[in-house]
Structures are given as structure tokens and as C-alpha cells.
Amino acid sequence: MRPLPIDQGTVLIIGAARGIGRELARLLARRVRTLVLVDREAQALEPLREELLLHYPTLGVLVESHDVCDPRQVDALLASLGAQFVRVDVLVNNASEGDQGLYAQEGWARVEAMLRANVWAPALLTHRLLKPMLERGRGGILNIGSGAAQLILPGSATFAATQRFLDGFTEALRLEVEGQGVTVTRVAPGPLWEAGTEGTESLAPFFHLSLERCAREALAGFERGEALVYPGLGHRWVMRLLPMLPRGLKRSLGRMALRSLRREALLLPGQAPKTLPLSGEPSPA
Ligand SMILES: NC(=O)c1ccc[n+]([C@@H]2O[C@H](COP(=O)([O-])OP(=O)(O)OC[C@H]3O[C@@H](n4cnc5c(N)ncnc54)[C@H](OP(=O)(O)O)[C@@H]3O)[C@@H](O)[C@H]2O)c1
Structure with missing residues (x-):
């Protein structure tokens, strides 16, 4: 297996302003040549850009504000990268929409937002970026999904179903690109309960997981070429036992x-x- 083109490469992170996306950006900053940070609001990305440049002054940081649920904005993002001669080596599909509520009572706009963010956007971005990766014979796609793909989850019917899409999509793509220098990995975290999170005092310590640790384990699994990464010891255990039920x-x-x-x-x-x-x-x- 060829190493992922992370060192001195260009990594595009969708949904980089906070959460797991921001932690991935922090971890990758010391290794890549260029980070492309995408989020809906440029303002939301500015503190991260400043922080990264403070620590890594030679790092290329491109801030791109686009809503990847909008086809015109995806085109604008890719056109902007093309105009700057930016070649994406690794794509991180990290942004998603979720909610809690009974399907019949949910507004269609919410349902559509979930389908767009969790299915349509990663499918389109992958469609646009995978072919050039294959032509170069190197690249990677990291899909940040959720352990919800494994569950029967009333109250999150659409969210859980979109996560199954990401599961099937990732697994099938992996086989399609096998041996061609491109790694496709899905990460499926559970709820991220950091130590000290209110209401989780009774949890065994191995169920606690920080955003930083989650991102670190995600990246390590991706670099090992794993198909599926369950970050966190407790979550990993539960997820591995679930299919046996x-x-x-x-x-x-x-x-x-x-x-x-x-x-x-x-x-x-x-x-x-x-x-x-x-x-x-x-x-x-
Ligand atoms: N955190 C968890 O406990 C957890 C657990 C399991 C799985 N996950 C998965 O991990 C991934 C990251 O979760 P997170 O909790 O770290 O995320 P988060 O804190 O909600 O951050 C996601 C970022 O993505 C941006 N974003 C959302 N939709 C976008 C769009 N259409 N276009 C551009 N940017 C967009 C958000 O911007 P706005 O602020 O404008 O929305 C936000 O800055 C998700 O796929 C999630 O399903 C998270």
C-alpha cells in the first residue's frame, strides 16, 4: 500500500471551522504543504487560519467559504481551487447535518438539508475529485460518518439512513480503487463525551473521547488504510459487538x-x- 499523500500534500477539509474538522486541520498542519479549509462562513474559519499560521508560518492556508449543499457553490469552490492551481491530494468529507425528531413531524427542509449534506455533497465532491486522484495514482478520501449507521435509530431516521449511505459508498469505492494508490476510509464516531461533560459522570472512563483524540485516531486509521475506524475504546467495543446482536x-x-x-x-x-x-x-x- 502506497503512503497517503499527506506529507507536503494538499488536504481539503469540508466543515473545518469547528469540531472534528478543526482538530484534523490542527493535526495535519504540521505535515501538509497546503490546507484548504471550507466552511459556510469565512469569518468562522479566520481564527483557525490565524492559529495555524502562527504555529506554521510556511503552511499554505486557503480559506474557502462555501455551502457544499449548494451545487453552484461546489462549482465555485472547485473553480477557485483550479484558478489557484491547487490540486487536492486528500479530501475530507466531514460536514453533516443531523437532528432529533419524529420523521412525520419534521419539516421537509430539514430532511432535505440532511440528505444534501450527508449524501449529496460527499457524493458530488468525491465524484469531482476521485478521478484526478486515480489519474495521478495517489490520493485519499476520508469520510467522517457516524456509528449511527449501525443502529436502528427512531428519532433520527434520516440521519441514520444517510450514514448507511456513507458506509455502502465507502466500502464499494474502496474495492473499485483497490491497487490504484487511492485510500478510502470511513470514520464512525459515537457521541463525543469528553471527560467532565455534564451528565456523563457515571460513564466508564473508556467511553470518554475528546475531539482531538477522535481526530487523531481517525487520521491514524486512514493512514493505515483501514476501511472503517471507530474512534475510542468503549465505542469501538460496542460497535464491534453490535453486529452480533x-x-x-x-x-x-x-x-x-x-x-x-x-x-x-x-x-x-x-x-x-x-x-x-x-x-x-x-x-x-
Ligand atoms: N461530534 C460528535 O459527537 C460526532 C459523533 C458522531 C459523528 N460525528 C460526525 O463527525 C462529523 C463532524 O462532526 P462535528 O460534531 O465535529 O461537527 P460540527 O462541530 O457540527 O462542525 C461541522 C462544521 O461543518 C460546517 N458545515 C456544516 N454543513 C456545511 C455545509 N453544507 N457547507 C460547509 N460547511 C458546513 C459547520 O458549519 P455551520 O456552523 O455553519 O453549520 C461546522 O463548522 C460529522 O459528519 C458528524 O456526523 C460527530
């Missing part, structure tokens, strides 16, 4: 999660109940 049991776990979601929704202070009761449960007053 019968689907009926997974459905029962899904029902339990739905019950607690409904309880939370019913308990929201000063708000009308957002959800319908489960069959057999009393109707909210």
Missing part, C-alpha cells in the same frame, strides 16, 4: 431509545409535547 434485539433497543426520546420531549419545560404517544401509553394531556 439479532435484528429483533436491535429493534427492541430502538424502541427503548424512542420511549426515552418521547419522555424527554414530554418533559421539556414550557413546551407542548412534540410527539405522539407510543401505542399502549397514556396520551399526553
Whole structure:
């Protein structure tokens, strides 16, 4: 397996202003020649750009503000890179949309935003950038997904389904490009509970995971050429055990999660109940 073109290469990170994307940018800054930071607002990227240049004055940092859910803005991003003679060696599809709510009660705009951010945008960016990588015989695509792909997740039906797209997409692409110098990896984190996060005091320490650690493990797995990376010891354990559970049991776990979601929704202070009761449960007053 050829090493990923990270050292002295150009890495494009979608959704770099905060969270895992920002941590990946911080980790990569010491190694790459150029980082292309994409987010919706240029202003949101400015503190990161300044921080990176302070530590790595010779690093090339390009700030590109585009909404990758908009086809014209994806074209504008790629045109801007072309005009600056920037060749992308590694693409990080990191931006996503998610939410919690019953599908029937969700506005279509929310559903469409999730489909665009989690399916359409990574598919389009990959379509535009993979071919040149294959022609050069080197490149990488890092898809930051979610452990939700493994779950039956009522309350996040669209989000979980989009994560299954990323799973199937990544696995199939890997086989298509095998032996051609391009690595395709999916990272599937769970909820990132850093030590000290309110409400997680009872969690065993191996369930705690910082953004920085998550990004570090993601990058290490990508560089090892792994198909799938589950960051964090506790999460990794749970995710590896899940496929062994019968689907009926997974459905029962899904029902339990739905019950607690409904309880939370019913308990929201000063708000009308957002959800319908489960069959057999009393109707909210
Ligand atoms: N954090 C977790 O606990 C967790 C757990 C499992 C999986 N993940 C996955 O990890 C990835 C990163 O999550 P995160 O929590 O680190 O993200 P985050 O903190 O929400 O940051 C995502 C960044 O992407 C930007 N973005 C979103 N949609 C965009 C678009 N259409 N065009 C350009 N930029 C866009 C956001 O900008 P705006 O501020 O404008 O929205 C934001 O700056 C996601 O794919 C997520 O599903 C995260």
C-alpha cells in the first residue's frame, strides 16, 4: 500500500471551522504543504487560519467559504481551487447535518438539508475529485460518518439512513480503487463525551473521547488504510459487538431509545409535547 499523500500534500477539509474538522486541520498542519479549509462562513474559519499560521508560518492556508449543499457553490469552490492551481491530494468529507425528531413531524427542509449534506455533497465532491486522484495514482478520501449507521435509530431516521449511505459508498469505492494508490476510509464516531461533560459522570472512563483524540485516531486509521475506524475504546467495543446482536434485539433497543426520546420531549419545560404517544401509553394531556 502506497503512503497517503499527506506529507507536503494538499488536504481539503469540508466543515473545518469547528469540531472534528478543526482538530484534523490542527493535526495535519504540521505535515501538509497546503490546507484548504471550507466552511459556510469565512469569518468562522479566520481564527483557525490565524492559529495555524502562527504555529506554521510556511503552511499554505486557503480559506474557502462555501455551502457544499449548494451545487453552484461546489462549482465555485472547485473553480477557485483550479484558478489557484491547487490540486487536492486528500479530501475530507466531514460536514453533516443531523437532528432529533419524529420523521412525520419534521419539516421537509430539514430532511432535505440532511440528505444534501450527508449524501449529496460527499457524493458530488468525491465524484469531482476521485478521478484526478486515480489519474495521478495517489490520493485519499476520508469520510467522517457516524456509528449511527449501525443502529436502528427512531428519532433520527434520516440521519441514520444517510450514514448507511456513507458506509455502502465507502466500502464499494474502496474495492473499485483497490491497487490504484487511492485510500478510502470511513470514520464512525459515537457521541463525543469528553471527560467532565455534564451528565456523563457515571460513564466508564473508556467511553470518554475528546475531539482531538477522535481526530487523531481517525487520521491514524486512514493512514493505515483501514476501511472503517471507530474512534475510542468503549465505542469501538460496542460497535464491534453490535453486529452480533439479532435484528429483533436491535429493534427492541430502538424502541427503548424512542420511549426515552418521547419522555424527554414530554418533559421539556414550557413546551407542548412534540410527539405522539407510543401505542399502549397514556396520551399526553
Ligand atoms: N461530534 C460528535 O459527537 C460526532 C459523533 C458522531 C459523528 N460525528 C460526525 O463527525 C462529523 C463532524 O462532526 P462535528 O460534531 O465535529 O461537527 P460540527 O462541530 O457540527 O462542525 C461541522 C462544521 O461543518 C460546517 N458545515 C456544516 N454543513 C456545511 C455545509 N453544507 N457547507 C460547509 N460547511 C458546513 C459547520 O458549519 P455551520 O456552523 O455553519 O453549520 C461546522 O463548522 C460529522 O459528519 C458528524 O456526523 C460527530
